[in-house]
Amino acid sequence: MHLEKLSLTNFKNYEDARYVFGQQVNVIVGPNGSGKTNLLDxxxxxxxxxSAFQAQDALSILHDADYFIIDGIFEEHDTRNAHPGRTHPGRTHPGRVQITISLQRGQRKVLMADKKPYERISEHIGRFPVVLVAPNDTDLVREHSEDRRHFFDGVLSQLDPNYLRDYLMYQQVLKQRNSLLKLFAEPDRQVDNDLLDTYDEPLLALGQKIYERRKQFIEEFLPSFRIHYAFLSDEREEVTIVYESEVSNPDFASDFRHFRRRDTVLQRTTMGIHKDDYSFMIGGSNGQPPVPLKKFGSQGQQKTFVIALKLAQFDQLQTGKGIKPILLLDDIFDKLDDRRIGKLIQQMDEGAFGQLFITDARPERTRELLTNVKADVRFFEVGTS
Known part of the structure; x- marks a missing residue:
């Protein structure tokens, strides 16, 4: 699977652009601020x-424009087994498929395959798996639990349509329950416990399913992650990821109902899988327990950790989908030392990846780094007239 052609209209800083990409390594070069990252996005x-970077779709519309269109042609291999129980409006046999996304200001986003709209946008997730490695990835280590949940939920959503369905349903019920709690906080309003029960039951059931899937996934994810970290770090230290969830407590359901009054006072649901976290740990050899990467890991160790996360994500998607995901490497040569860059290039040269997109503000550096890579390397210059 690879992206053959891409057309952009009023997308971010691209008023009108057309590209034909190679099946292997595509290098996007240009000065800072020229739109390299926007092209990856x-x-x-x-x-x-x-978008990987904008929470609101409308922020991706070119300034002063009323709409954007992204149109691409994917070379798609046999997808009949890629999504059990799911049908696509596009082709389900080997061949080329056209994917179009458009957004008019003030209207809903439209997503089409071969000019036929999806019934639900969620049907598209995972059809063309993608992995992004970006400079701000170390936020996964430094920032809040929400960022880490978002990362792992994103991997699982591409892998497992049932997980995505349960996750979206949980978010919908959670939103409705929180709205109800806010309503009960208004003056002269009484708490309707029977009504809350109608939300609590599905929330608990969905939460249990999501917890079990997340737990299973981490167990599957860890071996690949540790292999990549060991390769990138020359096996200098051990690492692990600890999945933490209140739902693991056998008494969680009774505790959840017990704290209903607290939820009413705070006007939000204070317990559940939306509070889960993933602790990133390092060290732990010679009988010593591992320590939090956030507090005790160097910048180099944190960068290595997140790159290993993304490479393990690549492995999981490749295994689960039966195809190599598109790999997007945004400005990583500026952020890594020579040893880690060399390790990544070694993997490129060994054919570990499928289609790659790399951005760099210094084309001469990238040309030199990729001189001996056996893959077909194509350069695209942006931001010049």
């Missing part, structure tokens, strides 16, 4: 129906 958007 267009590929990401086309694959996952959303």
């Amino acid at each position: 267009a590929v990401y958007f086309l694959s996952l129906s959303k």
